[in-house]
Amino acid sequence: MAAAAEHRLDPVAALKEAGLAGFVALMLAVPLAGLETVSAPGGLTINTRWDWVAIAVGSVFIGRLLLILWRERGRRRGGPTMDLGIAETLRTAMPILAAAGIAFAVLLPFLPFADRRVLDIGILVMTYIMLGWGLNIVVGLAGLLDLGYVAFYAVGAYSYALLAIHFDLSFWLCLPLAGALAAFFGYLLGFPVLRLRGDYLAIVTLGFGEIIRIILINWYDLTRGPDGISGIPRPSFFGLDFARSPPPDGHTFHTFFGLDFSPLHRIIFLYYLILVLALVTNAFTLRIRRLPVGRAWEALREDEIACRSLGINPRNTKLTAFTLGAMFAGFAGSFFATRQGFISPESFTFIESAIIVAIVVLGGMGSQIGVVVATLVLIAGPELIRELQEFRMLAFGGLMVMIMVWRPRGLLAFRDPTVRLHPPPRRRFGLGRGKAAETGAK
Amino acid sequence: MLSISGVHTFYGSIEALRGVDLEIKAGDIVSLIGANGAGKSTLLMTVCGKPRAARGRIVFDGEDITIKPTHEIIASGIAQSPEGRRIFPRMSVLENLQIGATTADPAHYDRDLERVYDLFPILKERSNQRGGTLSGGEQQMLAIGRALMSRPRLLLLDEPSLGLAPKVVQQIFRTIKEINEEQGVTVFLVEQNAYHALKLAHRAYVMVTGRISLSGSGADLLANPEVRAAYLEGGH
Known part of the structure; x- marks a missing residue:
């Protein structure tokens, strides 16, 4: 599969990307999760919760890695096949x-x-x-x-x-x-x-x-x-x-x-x-x-x-x-x-x-x-x-x-026509092949 | 049927039309050819009242339509297939056609739809498909069909051959002829594809920088050496 070879996952780049995400998470997590104000005798004091920060950073790092893997897999299959499938299923189940x-x-x-x-x-x-x-x-x-x-x-x-x-x-x-x-x-x-x-x-x-x-x-x-x-x-x-x-x-x-x-x-x-x-x-x-x-x-x-x-x-x-x-x-x-x-x-x-x-x-x-x-x-x-x-x-x-x-165009972005001339002809192509599947009428 | 006399149109301070006189007889196909930016589309749009003529008069069937609002001009029997087709991409082919029938009497909607489907059978096949998924040629057919749904007496076509393959262009022009001959719709055609436009036309005009520079029958202009040199011999 030539397409798969082209998009082979580069582990160093993936680690770098995940590391960067983890760093951003660290910067955000220290003030958001790491510091907690507690009322103590004599006013507010600040508690630190470094374990929480570690959990946050770790989950972002691993999550990012998983995201990269998922993305690569989608790329190999080519195109937004899943989205069209969901839209089509939702349309009939609506x-x-x-x-x-x-x-x-x-x-x-x-x-x-x-x-x-x-x-x-x-x-x-x-x-x-x-x-x-x-x-x-x-x-x-x-x-x-x-x-x-x-x-x-x-x-x-x-x-x-x-x-x-x-x-x-x-x-x-x-x-x-x-x-x-x-x-x-x-x-x-x-x-x-x-x-x-x-x-x-x-x-x-x-x-x-x-x-x-x-x-x-x-x-x-x-x-x-x-x-x-x-x-x-x-x-x-x-x-x-x-x-x-x-x-x-x-x-x-x-x-x-x-x-x-x-x-x-x-x-x-x-x-x-x-x-x-x-x-x-x-x-x-x-x-x-x-x-x-x-x-x-x-x-x-x-x-x-x-x-x-x-x-x-x-x-x-x-x-x-x-x-x-x-x-x-x-x-x-x-x-x-x-x-x-x-x-x-x-x-x-x-x-x-x-x-x-x-x-x-x-x-x-x-x-x-x-x-x-x-x-x-x-x-x-x-x-x-x-x-x-x-x-x-x-x-x-x-x-x-x-x-x-x-779902950048909204959760349910497709539009149902207000009229149909006759029942749509049965699809002859599988889902996710461009126009045919999208409209279901080719 | 439509007479345009001394029309000037401005975009801000730019004078796009500098005194245009043009006559369209009922039952004719009239072509207007000219280079990019000569003001051809502006003339079509001025007929529809957007932008409005600053000076001059436009008379349609004895009625002065120069200062009427666009929707009233359309309702009086003029339909336009605008430049760039401008179909509604997210709406189905059938919905596009229905919107074309906005100003028409709903009583003959079914007959009009049948008529459009007879002219363009492919539109019937694609009727439930979204407009945006049609090919360029099919979109052009949809734009013309949509315009016909209002039962116009005068059909304005702005560059119907734009961006289409030669074979599709021929088909479109054949259909335009059919619309004119069999359905008796007067056609005002604006084109850069001078050869086809002149061949089809009963009468034709050449526009240069906002003025009509030449006019005559389609065959006359096709034989005119000036026209041949300027508009025909490059491409055809």
Whole structure:
């Protein structure tokens, strides 16, 4: 095998490379793992943990060696065969995976391990999935990098809080109103940014997100500024509250259904509420992708000049994407407000926008299931690895680096066509032979 | 059908078109040839309103379209296969064609699709394949097919032979003729491949640095010694 001979592993070079990685690890590990501050009588003292440093450096060194070996093996086989294989398998398994995921999400509250903590993480994850799906319309489909998405989330949350407190409107009435208000703000932001592209669009949307937050802090009469709004009404189950003691002339949820009171009822209800909202977002996106406007979004992401030459009106197309994306953020925002019972501008900082964008980009732009997977990695991951204590963020960072190395275009980077003329012909070539396998239609 | 009179177009302070007059009669194939940078593509793009003509008038079927927005110009019956093809690489062939039908009446979508597949059977075979995986010639066919999906009366083609093998070029030009003769679509063709473009054309124009320097029937220009010396005898 000539190819194998060309790429024979050079042990000296490999050792050198691993040694260099080990050296970098040493420099990082001494301050990160080697020194520990301990409170002692008379102030903080510093303990040294050289054994930890040795473990870190050793594992990096050996890990690097293994990585080199793995890389050489891949090179010998030639090309990214494995990636295509995974993509192809995932593509066929996608509907099953999706159905299993939804079934799991529906059954989650009844599973034996579903305690308060699991359900809280579930609600948190579903909220971000919904935000990711909403932003996927703007970033994933229409290709407009929006770094201020949290502004619409905030508009939705404050709309619900203020409407519910001042006008005593129910959650189900406030929800569409909050969505409409957020959509209106999306429309407003859409106008000035229509002419911008790429980096410039990102900067302006980033600014918009900050403007909304600063308005929320400073417009004290309306928003009570940094104090936030508390006592936001909880949603009811078709008029039934989740309180322990029923009002004198009525029922609460548990008395109506003859259940024992449990604080979990409300949590489970909130969980299903956000699950339904998220699934509605998803169904909407899947449907609209097949309509002309959805196709125009994707076409606009691919090539704006070509779109123009085909008679697509880029202004209206971008505006619909911005407006609809903002609407779903508004829905999610009012859910957030009713779940928390308290909101303040603190909850709507830039980092939230960054996380949502990261979810969309990491999942693979435009991929609905990618958003779910990325949310599990980004939101549930750090929650579940709290046991790692101070190394949590380190592990998280390492995970991100690995994803960027192995799946640089997102976890699920392939795109499923919205229509097929006829069932794809059976592949005659094996996986991993260039175009044929990639498209499955040659 | 399309009359361009005294059109000037600028890129910033650079004058790309310096007063172009050009007439396209319904049912014709009209070719515009010229060297790199003469302003051929700019003229096509100016017809579509991007960039906009600074002076002059462009009239399509009796309607002044000089200052209309691009999507309205396209909706009025002009379609363009842009320079460099510009198909949507990540979308399937069928989706590319559907996007081409954006401005068309959905009622005759099925017939239009069938018509495009008849012209380019290879596109039907590849309909579920991603646009970016097609060969150069197939991508050009897709670009033309996509433009035809809007049922244009006037088809603008910008360098359809660019970067294609001679055999594929011949096939493309044969199809252009078919589109013109059998489907009655008026074609405005911008080409550097002067020989093919002139042979096909009912009427042809030569453009030099933003101005029309010569015009005549395709056969006349093909026989013209000036044209032969400047555009034909190097390559063919």
